[in-house]
Amino acid sequence: MSEPIAKSAEAEPVLLREDAGGVAWLTLNRPKQRNSLSTDLMLALTREIEAIGTDPSVHVVVLAGNGPAFCAGHDLKELTAARAEADRGRAFFEQTMQQCSTLMQAIVNCPKPVIARIHGIATAAGCQLVASCDLAIAVEGAKFATPGVNIGLFCSTPMVALSRNVSRKHAMEMLLTGEMIDAERAAEFGLVNRVVPHDALDAAVMQLAELIASKSALTVAIGKKAFYEQLEKPLAEAYLYASEVMVTNMLARDAEEGINAFIEKREPKWEHC
Structure with missing residues (x-):
């Protein structure tokens, strides 16, 4: 049974956790918002990753998403609402980018390997989330993009994780075009480890997680x-x-x-x- 980690104004827990056999499954739980990274979700995920880092019962982390998408990036409605402030949102934008950077570094600095389980789309900061994880398994039909250039907002922070995972030219192609790439192309780029059929996704993720969890x-x-x-x-x-x-x-x-x-x-x- 998944346990709620944190709740927001949406009344539903924004993050779920389920532990089994030394593996902690963390599930982004904003399905209607395509699991976009709201302030509450980023804070909850950061706290949970940091707590897992010192939890001896957990050897591996799996990061997944509820609903039709893995993660659609930042919550653009939340960001847009901040423009009503006197500073046109500057303080909130700075806080959001700092919070996101803290989250991504928490994943890298966590002593437990983190595996991304990807279905649907992983775009912008969602693609950054995939790139920040140590390993990634995607389902056939999953899509990836850093589409900020399409809305006048270059994906500069996703670029940090992306450029450390794929070749420079592949990173620049994704960043400059903003176009979606499919899971197979993402595997060719090195963004994900492997691509599996939909009905094999959980088994493939669990097999990899359990194999790593069996090590020292x-x-x-x-x-x-x-x-x-x-x-x-x-x-x-x-x-x-x-x-x-x-x-x-x-x-x-x-x-x-x-x-x-x-x-x-x-x-x-x-x-x-």
């Missing part, structure tokens, strides 16, 4: 942090950093157990330390 949580956390850290460094610094990480990792109990289990041809017994 400590090892996975070390690896996820190191992956993003080394990406931002020059080659020589990246190797120096990664070497230090490997030495620290080698001294962990789970590394000793895993190597011994491999030598002894048995299954390792993880203690996640």
